[in-house]
Amino acid sequence: MLAELALQELRASLRGQLILPKDAEYDAARRIHNAMIDRRPALIVRCSGVADVVAAINFARRHEMVVAIRGAGHNVAGTSLCDGGLVIDLSRMKSVRVDHARGTARVEAGATWAEFNHELQVFGLAATGGFVGATGVSGLTLGGGLGWLVRKHGLSLDNLLSLDMVTAEGRVVTASASENVDLFWGVRGGGGNFGVATSFEFRVHPAGTVLAGMVLHPLSRSASVLRFWREYEGTAPEELTNGALLFHAPAELALPDVLHREGVVGLGGVYCGSVDVGGKVLRPLREFGPPAADIFQPMPYSAAQVMADFLWPAGSYNYWKSSYLTELSNAAIDTIVAHYAEAPSLQTIVVLEHNGDGAMSRVAEDATAFGHRRWPYNLLVTSVWRNAADAEANIAWTRRFWNAMNPFLADAVYVNYLGDEGEERVRAAYGAKYERLVALKNKYDPTNFFRMNQNIRPSVS
Ligand SMILES: Cc1cc2nc3c(=O)[nH]c(=O)nc-3n(C[C@H](O)[C@H](O)[C@H](O)COP(=O)(O)OP(=O)(O)OC[C@H]3O[C@@H](n4cnc5c(N)ncnc54)[C@H](O)[C@@H]3O)c2cc1C
Numbered sequence: 001m002l003a004e005l006a007l008q009e010l011r012a013s014l015r016g017q018l019i020l021p022k023d024a025e026y027d028a029a030r031r032i033h034n035a036m037i038d039r040r041p042a043l044i045v046r047c048s049g050v051a052d053v054v055a056a057i058n059f060a061r062r063h064e065m066v067v068a069i070r071g072a073g074h075n076v077a078g079t080s081l082c083d084g085g086l087v088i089d090l091s092r093m094k095s096v097r098v099d100h101a102r103g104t105a106r107v108e109a110g111a112t113w114a115e116f117n118h119e120l121q122v123f124g125l126a127a128t129g130g131f132v133g134a135t136g137v138s139g140l141t142l143g144g145g146l147g148w149l150v151r152k153h154g155l156s157l158d159n160l161l162s163l164d165m166v167t168a169e170g171r172v173v174t175a176s177a178s179e180n181v182d183l184f185w186g187v188r189g190g191g192g193n194f195g196v197a198t199s200f201e202f203r204v205h206p207a208g209t210v211l212a213g214m215v216l217h218p219l220s221r222s223a224s225v226l227r228f229w230r231e232y233e234g235t236a237p238e239e240l241t242n243g244a245l246l247f248h249a250p251a252e253l254a255l256p257d258v259l260h261r262e263g264v265v266g267l268g269g270v271y272c273g274s275v276d277v278g279g280k281v282l283r284p285l286r287e288f289g290p291p292a293a294d295i296f297q298p299m300p301y302s303a304a305q306v307m308a309d310f311l312w313p314a315g316s317y318n319y320w321k322s323s324y325l326t327e328l329s330n331a332a333i334d335t336i337v338a339h340y341a342e343a344p345s346l347q348t349i350v351v352l353e354h355n356g357d358g359a360m361s362r363v364a365e366d367a368t369a370f371g372h373r374r375w376p377y378n379l380l381v382t383s384v385w386r387n388a389a390d391a392e393a394n395i396a397w398t399r400r401f402w403n404a405m406n407p408f409l410a411d412a413v414y415v416n417y418l419g420d421e422g423e424e425r426v427r428a429a430y431g432a433k434y435e436r437l438v439a440l441k442n443k444y445d446p447t448n449f450f451r452m453n454q455n456i457r458p459s460v461s
Pocket of ligand 1: 033068069070071072073074075076078079080081090109129130131132135136137138139140141142143144145146147191192193195196197198312416417452453454
Protein backbone atom coordinates (compact mmCIF):
# COMPACT_ATOMS: atom_id res chain seq x y z
CA MET A 1 0.00 0.00 0.00
CA LEU A 2 1.24 3.43 -0.89
CA ALA A 3 1.47 5.75 2.10
CA GLU A 4 -0.99 8.64 2.12
CA LEU A 5 1.95 11.03 2.45
CA ALA A 6 3.52 9.73 -0.75
CA LEU A 7 0.23 10.18 -2.59
CA GLN A 8 -0.10 13.71 -1.26
CA GLU A 9 3.38 14.50 -2.54
CA LEU A 10 2.56 13.06 -5.94
CA ARG A 11 -0.68 15.04 -6.13
CA ALA A 12 1.11 18.24 -5.15
CA SER A 13 3.70 17.70 -7.89
CA LEU A 14 1.05 17.55 -10.65
CA ARG A 15 -0.72 20.18 -12.68
CA GLY A 16 -3.06 17.43 -13.89
CA GLN A 17 -5.15 14.96 -11.93
CA LEU A 18 -4.40 11.96 -9.75
CA ILE A 19 -7.25 9.43 -9.91
CA LEU A 20 -7.52 6.65 -7.31
CA PRO A 21 -9.81 3.57 -7.12
CA LYS A 22 -12.01 5.33 -4.54
CA ASP A 23 -12.68 8.31 -6.83
CA ALA A 24 -15.98 8.68 -8.69
CA GLU A 25 -14.15 9.08 -12.00
CA TYR A 26 -12.07 5.94 -11.60
CA ASP A 27 -14.21 3.52 -13.62
CA ALA A 28 -14.60 5.93 -16.52
CA ALA A 29 -10.87 6.70 -16.40
CA ARG A 30 -9.92 3.02 -16.72
CA ARG A 31 -12.27 2.36 -19.64
CA ILE A 32 -10.63 1.95 -23.05
CA HIS A 33 -11.79 1.13 -26.57
CA ASN A 34 -11.73 -2.66 -26.13
CA ALA A 35 -14.26 -3.79 -23.48
CA MET A 36 -12.36 -7.10 -23.12
CA ILE A 37 -9.77 -5.22 -21.08
CA ASP A 38 -10.86 -4.82 -17.48
CA ARG A 39 -7.77 -3.76 -15.51
CA ARG A 40 -7.59 -1.94 -12.21
CA PRO A 41 -4.58 0.34 -11.89
CA ALA A 42 -3.62 1.60 -8.43
CA LEU A 43 -3.06 5.14 -9.73
CA ILE A 44 -4.02 7.02 -12.87
CA VAL A 45 -2.05 10.19 -13.47
CA ARG A 46 -3.96 12.26 -16.00
CA CYS A 47 -1.16 14.46 -17.20
CA SER A 48 -1.42 18.10 -18.23
CA GLY A 49 2.04 18.34 -19.71
CA VAL A 50 5.63 17.14 -19.76
CA ALA A 51 6.25 18.03 -16.09
CA ASP A 52 3.44 15.68 -14.99
CA VAL A 53 4.90 12.88 -17.10
CA VAL A 54 8.31 13.38 -15.46
CA ALA A 55 6.70 13.40 -11.98
CA ALA A 56 4.72 10.21 -12.72
CA ILE A 57 7.75 8.35 -14.06
CA ASN A 58 9.93 9.37 -11.12
CA PHE A 59 7.21 8.37 -8.64
CA ALA A 60 6.66 4.97 -10.27
CA ARG A 61 10.39 4.27 -10.37
CA ARG A 62 10.88 5.21 -6.70
CA HIS A 63 7.96 2.99 -5.66
CA GLU A 64 8.83 0.16 -8.07
CA MET A 65 5.45 0.30 -9.74
CA VAL A 66 4.48 -1.18 -13.10
CA VAL A 67 3.73 1.59 -15.58
CA ALA A 68 1.32 1.71 -18.51
CA ILE A 69 1.18 4.54 -21.05
CA ARG A 70 -2.16 5.64 -22.44
CA GLY A 71 -2.40 7.73 -25.59
CA ALA A 72 -5.99 7.54 -26.81
CA GLY A 73 -6.51 4.07 -25.30
CA HIS A 74 -7.50 2.58 -28.64
CA ASN A 75 -5.17 -0.39 -28.90
CA VAL A 76 -6.87 -3.79 -28.90
CA ALA A 77 -4.15 -5.44 -26.81
CA GLY A 78 -5.11 -3.12 -23.94
CA THR A 79 -1.53 -2.35 -22.93
CA SER A 80 -2.55 1.22 -22.07
CA LEU A 81 -3.80 -0.15 -18.74
CA CYS A 82 -2.17 -2.23 -16.01
CA ASP A 83 -3.42 -4.12 -12.96
CA GLY A 84 -2.07 -2.38 -9.88
CA GLY A 85 0.65 0.00 -11.03
CA LEU A 86 0.45 3.50 -12.45
CA VAL A 87 -1.14 4.64 -15.69
CA ILE A 88 0.43 7.66 -17.35
CA ASP A 89 -2.69 8.97 -19.07
CA LEU A 90 -1.92 11.48 -21.83
CA SER A 91 -5.44 11.63 -23.21
CA ARG A 92 -6.02 15.25 -22.10
CA MET A 93 -2.86 16.51 -23.85
CA LYS A 94 -4.30 17.43 -27.24
CA SER A 95 -2.85 20.75 -28.41
CA VAL A 96 -2.01 21.19 -32.09
CA ARG A 97 0.19 23.89 -33.63
CA VAL A 98 0.24 24.11 -37.43
CA ASP A 99 3.08 25.86 -39.28
CA HIS A 100 1.37 25.99 -42.66
CA ALA A 101 4.18 27.94 -44.31
CA ARG A 102 6.66 25.16 -43.53
CA GLY A 103 4.14 22.36 -44.01
CA THR A 104 4.70 20.99 -40.52
CA ALA A 105 2.59 20.54 -37.41
CA ARG A 106 3.24 19.67 -33.77
CA VAL A 107 0.67 17.64 -31.87
CA GLU A 108 0.56 16.54 -28.26
CA ALA A 109 0.46 12.85 -27.40
CA GLY A 110 -3.19 12.52 -26.35
CA ALA A 111 -4.77 13.65 -29.61
CA THR A 112 -6.61 11.35 -31.96
CA TRP A 113 -6.22 11.49 -35.74
CA ALA A 114 -9.70 12.99 -36.04
CA GLU A 115 -8.70 15.82 -33.69
CA PHE A 116 -5.35 16.41 -35.39
CA ASN A 117 -6.80 16.48 -38.90
CA HIS A 118 -9.69 18.67 -37.75
CA GLU A 119 -7.12 21.38 -36.94
CA LEU A 120 -5.11 20.78 -40.14
CA GLN A 121 -8.22 21.06 -42.32
CA VAL A 122 -8.36 24.81 -41.57
CA PHE A 123 -5.24 25.11 -43.74
CA GLY A 124 -6.27 22.51 -46.35
CA LEU A 125 -3.60 20.20 -44.93
CA ALA A 126 -3.64 16.63 -43.67
CA ALA A 127 -1.38 14.31 -41.71
CA THR A 128 -1.05 10.68 -42.71
CA GLY A 129 -2.90 8.97 -39.88
CA GLY A 130 -5.21 6.01 -39.48
CA PHE A 131 -8.12 4.61 -41.45
CA VAL A 132 -10.15 5.35 -38.32
CA GLY A 133 -10.23 8.80 -36.69
CA ALA A 134 -10.61 7.61 -33.09
CA THR A 135 -7.17 5.97 -33.04
CA GLY A 136 -4.47 7.81 -31.11
CA VAL A 137 -1.70 9.72 -32.85
CA SER A 138 0.77 8.34 -30.28
CA GLY A 139 0.40 4.58 -30.40
CA LEU A 140 -0.32 4.54 -34.11
CA THR A 141 2.77 6.58 -35.02
CA LEU A 142 5.17 4.80 -32.67
CA GLY A 143 4.18 1.45 -34.21
CA GLY A 144 3.82 2.50 -37.84
CA GLY A 145 0.80 4.39 -39.10
CA LEU A 146 -1.35 2.98 -41.90
CA GLY A 147 -4.04 5.28 -43.21
CA TRP A 148 -5.77 6.87 -46.15
CA LEU A 149 -2.65 8.67 -47.42
CA VAL A 150 -0.18 5.81 -46.98
CA ARG A 151 0.32 4.99 -50.66
CA LYS A 152 0.98 8.63 -51.56
CA HIS A 153 2.83 9.90 -48.48
CA GLY A 154 3.96 6.83 -46.53
CA LEU A 155 3.46 5.75 -42.94
CA SER A 156 2.81 8.23 -40.15
CA LEU A 157 6.31 7.52 -38.86
CA ASP A 158 7.80 8.25 -42.30
CA ASN A 159 6.44 11.79 -41.87
CA LEU A 160 7.73 12.20 -38.31
CA LEU A 161 10.33 14.97 -38.05
CA SER A 162 10.96 14.84 -34.32
CA LEU A 163 9.40 13.87 -31.02
CA ASP A 164 9.84 14.84 -27.39
CA MET A 165 10.11 11.94 -25.00
CA VAL A 166 10.57 11.32 -21.27
CA THR A 167 12.88 8.39 -20.60
CA ALA A 168 12.72 5.78 -17.81
CA GLU A 169 15.13 7.96 -15.79
CA GLY A 170 12.77 10.93 -16.09
CA ARG A 171 15.00 12.75 -18.60
CA VAL A 172 13.35 14.89 -21.29
CA VAL A 173 14.94 14.28 -24.68
CA THR A 174 14.24 15.16 -28.29
CA ALA A 175 14.77 12.58 -31.00
CA SER A 176 15.13 13.58 -34.64
CA ALA A 177 17.40 13.04 -37.63
CA SER A 178 20.02 15.20 -35.87
CA GLU A 179 19.45 14.55 -32.13
CA ASN A 180 19.50 11.17 -30.38
CA VAL A 181 19.57 9.58 -33.80
CA ASP A 182 19.56 6.00 -32.51
CA LEU A 183 16.47 6.68 -30.44
CA PHE A 184 14.80 8.31 -33.45
CA TRP A 185 15.39 5.10 -35.40
CA GLY A 186 13.86 3.03 -32.60
CA VAL A 187 10.76 5.10 -31.87
CA ARG A 188 9.77 4.87 -35.52
CA GLY A 189 8.31 1.39 -35.15
CA GLY A 190 9.45 0.27 -31.69
CA GLY A 191 6.22 1.39 -29.99
CA GLY A 192 6.22 2.46 -26.34
CA ASN A 193 9.38 0.56 -25.45
CA PHE A 194 11.75 3.50 -24.99
CA GLY A 195 9.90 6.21 -23.11
CA VAL A 196 6.81 8.36 -22.99
CA ALA A 197 6.41 10.51 -26.10
CA THR A 198 4.86 13.82 -25.15
CA SER A 199 4.62 15.52 -28.55
CA PHE A 200 5.28 14.80 -32.22
CA GLU A 201 6.32 17.07 -35.10
CA PHE A 202 5.09 15.90 -38.51
CA ARG A 203 5.47 16.85 -42.14
CA VAL A 204 1.91 17.47 -43.38
CA HIS A 205 0.45 17.59 -46.89
CA PRO A 206 -2.05 19.50 -48.99
CA ALA A 207 -5.30 17.50 -48.99
CA GLY A 208 -8.18 19.96 -48.80
CA THR A 209 -10.90 18.08 -50.67
CA VAL A 210 -10.57 14.40 -51.49
CA LEU A 211 -12.78 11.93 -53.34
CA ALA A 212 -13.67 9.34 -50.73
CA GLY A 213 -16.22 6.68 -49.91
CA MET A 214 -17.14 3.15 -50.84
CA VAL A 215 -19.05 0.97 -53.26
CA LEU A 216 -21.17 -1.67 -51.56
CA HIS A 217 -22.17 -5.05 -53.01
CA PRO A 218 -24.26 -7.81 -51.41
CA LEU A 219 -22.16 -10.29 -49.47
CA SER A 220 -23.17 -13.14 -51.80
CA ARG A 221 -20.99 -11.49 -54.46
CA SER A 222 -17.89 -11.40 -52.23
CA ALA A 223 -15.82 -13.92 -54.18
CA SER A 224 -16.18 -12.13 -57.53
CA VAL A 225 -15.91 -8.64 -55.99
CA LEU A 226 -12.68 -9.52 -54.20
CA ARG A 227 -11.23 -11.05 -57.40
CA PHE A 228 -12.12 -7.86 -59.27
CA TRP A 229 -10.59 -5.71 -56.52
CA ARG A 230 -7.32 -7.69 -56.63
CA GLU A 231 -6.92 -6.82 -60.33
CA TYR A 232 -8.13 -3.24 -59.95
CA GLU A 233 -5.99 -2.20 -56.98
CA GLY A 234 -2.89 -3.55 -58.75
CA THR A 235 -3.28 -0.78 -61.34
CA ALA A 236 -4.44 2.07 -59.09
CA PRO A 237 -2.18 5.14 -58.81
CA GLU A 238 -0.60 6.06 -55.47
CA GLU A 239 -3.08 8.89 -54.97
CA LEU A 240 -5.63 6.15 -54.24
CA THR A 241 -5.36 4.22 -51.00
CA ASN A 242 -8.10 1.61 -50.91
CA GLY A 243 -9.18 -1.60 -49.25
CA ALA A 244 -11.87 -4.26 -49.16
CA LEU A 245 -14.17 -5.02 -46.22
CA LEU A 246 -16.72 -7.66 -45.34
CA PHE A 247 -19.22 -6.31 -42.81
CA HIS A 248 -22.86 -5.90 -41.82
CA ALA A 249 -24.13 -2.34 -41.93
CA PRO A 250 -25.94 -0.97 -38.88
CA ALA A 251 -29.73 -1.03 -39.37
CA GLU A 252 -29.99 2.76 -39.17
CA LEU A 253 -27.92 3.28 -42.33
CA ALA A 254 -30.20 4.00 -45.29
CA LEU A 255 -29.05 1.32 -47.72
CA PRO A 256 -30.83 -0.98 -50.20
CA ASP A 257 -32.59 -3.90 -48.48
CA VAL A 258 -30.36 -6.51 -50.08
CA LEU A 259 -27.33 -5.08 -48.26
CA HIS A 260 -29.06 -5.24 -44.88
CA ARG A 261 -30.37 -8.73 -45.62
CA GLU A 262 -27.11 -10.29 -46.79
CA GLY A 263 -24.33 -8.11 -45.43
CA VAL A 264 -21.83 -6.16 -47.46
CA VAL A 265 -18.62 -6.53 -49.37
CA GLY A 266 -17.36 -2.97 -49.66
CA LEU A 267 -14.50 -1.46 -51.65
CA GLY A 268 -13.57 1.81 -50.03
CA GLY A 269 -10.87 4.36 -50.47
CA VAL A 270 -9.60 7.92 -50.61
CA TYR A 271 -8.23 9.58 -53.74
CA CYS A 272 -6.01 12.50 -52.68
CA GLY A 273 -5.54 14.60 -55.81
CA SER A 274 -7.72 16.34 -58.35
CA VAL A 275 -11.33 15.26 -57.85
CA ASP A 276 -11.79 15.10 -61.65
CA VAL A 277 -8.82 12.77 -62.13
CA GLY A 278 -9.98 10.75 -59.12
CA GLY A 279 -13.36 10.33 -60.79
CA LYS A 280 -11.68 8.74 -63.81
CA VAL A 281 -9.43 6.53 -61.69
CA LEU A 282 -12.38 5.28 -59.66
CA ARG A 283 -14.71 4.73 -62.62
CA PRO A 284 -13.94 0.97 -63.08
CA LEU A 285 -14.41 0.41 -59.34
CA ARG A 286 -17.70 2.29 -59.33
CA GLU A 287 -19.01 0.57 -62.44
CA PHE A 288 -18.11 -3.05 -61.64
CA GLY A 289 -21.16 -5.13 -60.74
CA PRO A 290 -22.76 -2.58 -60.71
CA PRO A 291 -22.71 -2.03 -56.92
CA ALA A 292 -25.92 -1.95 -54.90
CA ALA A 293 -24.82 1.40 -53.48
CA ASP A 294 -22.11 3.96 -54.26
CA ILE A 295 -21.28 6.49 -51.56
CA PHE A 296 -18.12 7.99 -53.06
CA GLN A 297 -18.22 11.77 -52.98
CA PRO A 298 -15.90 14.77 -52.65
CA MET A 299 -15.36 15.68 -49.00
CA PRO A 300 -12.88 17.47 -46.75
CA TYR A 301 -10.02 15.15 -45.75
CA SER A 302 -11.07 15.56 -42.10
CA ALA A 303 -14.44 13.95 -43.01
CA ALA A 304 -12.73 11.09 -44.88
CA GLN A 305 -10.60 10.55 -41.77
CA VAL A 306 -13.66 9.54 -39.74
CA MET A 307 -15.87 7.90 -42.40
CA ALA A 308 -15.11 4.34 -41.23
CA ASP A 309 -15.33 5.05 -37.48
CA PHE A 310 -18.92 3.79 -37.16
CA LEU A 311 -17.72 0.25 -37.93
CA TRP A 312 -15.68 -0.05 -34.70
CA PRO A 313 -17.72 1.57 -31.92
CA ALA A 314 -15.98 2.24 -28.61
CA GLY A 315 -16.90 -0.05 -25.74
CA SER A 316 -17.51 -3.23 -27.77
CA TYR A 317 -15.62 -6.47 -27.12
CA ASN A 318 -12.75 -7.03 -29.57
CA TYR A 319 -10.56 -10.00 -30.46
CA TRP A 320 -8.33 -9.58 -33.51
CA LYS A 321 -6.02 -11.64 -35.68
CA SER A 322 -3.84 -10.12 -38.37
CA SER A 323 -0.90 -10.91 -40.64
CA TYR A 324 0.44 -9.93 -44.02
CA LEU A 325 -0.53 -12.34 -46.81
CA THR A 326 2.02 -13.99 -49.04
CA GLU A 327 -0.50 -13.66 -51.87
CA LEU A 328 -4.19 -13.04 -52.37
CA SER A 329 -4.88 -16.24 -54.30
CA ASN A 330 -8.33 -17.47 -55.29
CA ALA A 331 -8.03 -20.08 -52.55
CA ALA A 332 -7.27 -17.35 -49.97
CA ILE A 333 -10.29 -15.34 -51.13
CA ASP A 334 -12.55 -18.39 -50.98
CA THR A 335 -11.35 -19.24 -47.46
CA ILE A 336 -12.07 -15.69 -46.29
CA VAL A 337 -15.53 -15.68 -47.84
CA ALA A 338 -16.49 -19.11 -46.48
CA HIS A 339 -15.44 -18.30 -42.93
CA TYR A 340 -16.96 -14.84 -42.82
CA ALA A 341 -20.32 -16.40 -43.70
CA GLU A 342 -20.15 -18.21 -40.33
CA ALA A 343 -19.15 -15.25 -38.17
CA PRO A 344 -21.12 -15.41 -34.91
CA SER A 345 -21.36 -11.61 -34.61
CA LEU A 346 -22.84 -9.19 -37.13
CA GLN A 347 -20.44 -6.53 -35.79
CA THR A 348 -17.41 -8.49 -36.97
CA ILE A 349 -15.46 -7.04 -39.88
CA VAL A 350 -12.83 -8.54 -42.13
CA VAL A 351 -10.46 -6.06 -43.74
CA LEU A 352 -8.04 -6.50 -46.63
CA GLU A 353 -5.60 -3.60 -46.85
CA HIS A 354 -3.42 -2.85 -49.83
CA ASN A 355 -0.60 -0.55 -48.68
CA GLY A 356 2.85 -1.83 -49.44
CA ASP A 357 3.54 -0.77 -53.01
CA GLY A 358 3.55 3.00 -52.67
CA ALA A 359 5.57 5.57 -50.74
CA MET A 360 6.15 3.30 -47.74
CA SER A 361 7.97 0.76 -49.91
CA ARG A 362 10.43 3.40 -51.16
CA VAL A 363 11.84 4.00 -47.67
CA ALA A 364 14.88 1.81 -47.05
CA GLU A 365 14.10 -1.22 -44.86
CA ASP A 366 16.77 -0.29 -42.31
CA ALA A 367 15.87 3.44 -42.13
CA THR A 368 13.45 2.87 -39.25
CA ALA A 369 12.53 0.14 -36.78
CA PHE A 370 9.21 -0.48 -38.56
CA GLY A 371 9.08 -4.13 -39.50
CA HIS A 372 7.78 -4.85 -42.97
CA ARG A 373 7.31 -2.42 -45.82
CA ARG A 374 6.69 -4.46 -48.92
CA TRP A 375 3.95 -7.04 -48.36
CA PRO A 376 1.11 -6.02 -50.68
CA TYR A 377 -1.80 -7.29 -48.58
CA ASN A 378 -2.57 -7.05 -44.88
CA LEU A 379 -5.45 -9.14 -43.55
CA LEU A 380 -7.33 -8.31 -40.36
CA VAL A 381 -10.06 -10.33 -38.79
CA THR A 382 -11.59 -7.93 -36.29
CA SER A 383 -14.09 -9.87 -34.22
CA VAL A 384 -16.34 -7.40 -32.47
CA TRP A 385 -19.39 -8.16 -30.29
CA ARG A 386 -21.61 -6.47 -27.74
CA ASN A 387 -22.26 -8.98 -24.94
CA ALA A 388 -19.58 -10.33 -22.64
CA ALA A 389 -21.24 -13.78 -22.73
CA ASP A 390 -20.48 -14.11 -26.47
CA ALA A 391 -16.71 -14.01 -26.00
CA GLU A 392 -16.06 -17.74 -26.22
CA ALA A 393 -18.00 -18.26 -29.48
CA ASN A 394 -16.35 -15.27 -31.16
CA ILE A 395 -12.83 -16.14 -30.06
CA ALA A 396 -13.26 -19.78 -31.13
CA TRP A 397 -14.55 -18.71 -34.57
CA THR A 398 -11.67 -16.26 -35.04
CA ARG A 399 -9.14 -18.99 -34.23
CA ARG A 400 -10.79 -21.47 -36.61
CA PHE A 401 -10.76 -18.87 -39.36
CA TRP A 402 -7.13 -18.06 -38.63
CA ASN A 403 -6.03 -21.68 -38.72
CA ALA A 404 -7.71 -22.08 -42.11
CA MET A 405 -5.82 -19.01 -43.41
CA ASN A 406 -2.48 -20.41 -42.28
CA PRO A 407 -1.28 -21.51 -45.77
CA PHE A 408 -1.62 -17.92 -47.01
CA LEU A 409 -0.06 -16.02 -44.09
CA ALA A 410 3.43 -14.52 -44.10
CA ASP A 411 5.48 -14.86 -40.92
CA ALA A 412 5.11 -11.10 -40.60
CA VAL A 413 2.60 -8.94 -38.78
CA TYR A 414 1.96 -5.22 -38.24
CA VAL A 415 2.80 -4.59 -34.58
CA ASN A 416 -0.16 -2.26 -33.98
CA TYR A 417 -2.69 -4.94 -34.93
CA LEU A 418 -1.31 -7.46 -32.43
CA GLY A 419 -3.26 -8.57 -29.40
CA ASP A 420 -1.60 -10.16 -26.40
CA GLU A 421 0.07 -12.87 -28.51
CA GLY A 422 3.51 -13.46 -26.96
CA GLU A 423 7.15 -12.86 -27.84
CA GLU A 424 7.21 -14.91 -31.03
CA ARG A 425 4.61 -12.66 -32.65
CA VAL A 426 6.47 -9.53 -31.52
CA ARG A 427 9.55 -10.95 -33.23
CA ALA A 428 7.42 -11.57 -36.32
CA ALA A 429 6.52 -7.88 -36.31
CA TYR A 430 10.17 -6.81 -36.49
CA GLY A 431 11.93 -9.63 -38.32
CA ALA A 432 15.67 -9.04 -38.57
CA LYS A 433 15.43 -5.70 -36.73
CA TYR A 434 14.47 -7.28 -33.45
CA GLU A 435 18.07 -7.66 -32.21
CA ARG A 436 18.89 -4.01 -32.98
CA LEU A 437 15.81 -3.02 -30.97
CA VAL A 438 17.03 -5.16 -28.05
CA ALA A 439 20.38 -3.29 -28.14
CA LEU A 440 18.51 0.02 -28.04
CA LYS A 441 16.30 -1.21 -25.21
CA ASN A 442 19.49 -2.15 -23.29
CA LYS A 443 20.66 1.44 -23.67
CA TYR A 444 17.43 3.38 -23.00
CA ASP A 445 15.42 1.04 -20.75
CA PRO A 446 17.68 -1.74 -19.38
CA THR A 447 15.30 -2.56 -16.48
CA ASN A 448 12.30 -2.93 -18.81
CA PHE A 449 10.52 -0.17 -16.90
CA PHE A 450 8.28 0.25 -19.97
CA ARG A 451 6.95 -3.27 -20.44
CA MET A 452 3.19 -2.80 -20.90
CA ASN A 453 3.55 -2.87 -24.68
CA GLN A 454 4.52 -5.27 -27.46
CA ASN A 455 7.58 -5.84 -25.41
CA ILE A 456 11.16 -5.86 -26.60
CA ARG A 457 12.86 -7.47 -23.65
CA PRO A 458 16.30 -6.08 -22.79
CA SER A 459 19.03 -8.70 -22.65
CA VAL A 460 20.99 -7.02 -19.84
CA SER A 461 18.50 -7.16 -16.95
C1 LIG B 1 -10.79 0.18 -34.40
C2 LIG B 1 -9.31 0.31 -34.63
C3 LIG B 1 -8.86 0.83 -35.81
C4 LIG B 1 -7.50 0.93 -36.06
N1 LIG B 1 -7.10 1.46 -37.24
C5 LIG B 1 -5.79 1.60 -37.49
C6 LIG B 1 -5.36 2.18 -38.71
O1 LIG B 1 -6.14 2.56 -39.54
N2 LIG B 1 -4.03 2.28 -38.94
C7 LIG B 1 -3.11 1.86 -38.03
O2 LIG B 1 -1.92 1.98 -38.31
N3 LIG B 1 -3.50 1.32 -36.87
C8 LIG B 1 -4.81 1.19 -36.58
N4 LIG B 1 -5.21 0.64 -35.40
C9 LIG B 1 -4.18 0.20 -34.46
C10 LIG B 1 -3.61 1.41 -33.74
O3 LIG B 1 -2.49 1.87 -34.43
C11 LIG B 1 -3.15 1.05 -32.34
O4 LIG B 1 -4.26 0.55 -31.65
C12 LIG B 1 -2.53 2.23 -31.61
O5 LIG B 1 -1.84 1.75 -30.49
C13 LIG B 1 -3.54 3.24 -31.15
O6 LIG B 1 -2.90 4.33 -30.56
P1 LIG B 1 -3.32 4.85 -29.11
O7 LIG B 1 -2.52 6.07 -28.83
O8 LIG B 1 -4.78 4.95 -29.00
O9 LIG B 1 -2.77 3.64 -28.23
P2 LIG B 1 -3.05 3.29 -26.70
O10 LIG B 1 -4.04 2.21 -26.62
O11 LIG B 1 -3.30 4.52 -25.91
O12 LIG B 1 -1.63 2.72 -26.29
C14 LIG B 1 -1.17 1.49 -26.78
C15 LIG B 1 0.30 1.37 -26.50
O13 LIG B 1 1.01 2.31 -27.30
C16 LIG B 1 2.11 2.85 -26.57
N5 LIG B 1 1.91 4.31 -26.42
C17 LIG B 1 0.76 5.00 -26.60
N6 LIG B 1 1.01 6.31 -26.43
C18 LIG B 1 2.31 6.43 -26.14
C19 LIG B 1 3.17 7.53 -25.88
N7 LIG B 1 2.73 8.79 -25.90
N8 LIG B 1 4.48 7.29 -25.62
C20 LIG B 1 4.96 6.03 -25.62
N9 LIG B 1 4.19 4.96 -25.86
C21 LIG B 1 2.89 5.15 -26.13
C22 LIG B 1 2.12 2.15 -25.23
O14 LIG B 1 3.00 1.05 -25.30
C23 LIG B 1 0.70 1.67 -25.07
O15 LIG B 1 0.61 0.50 -24.30
C24 LIG B 1 -6.56 0.52 -35.10
C25 LIG B 1 -7.02 0.01 -33.89
C26 LIG B 1 -8.38 -0.09 -33.65
C27 LIG B 1 -8.87 -0.67 -32.36
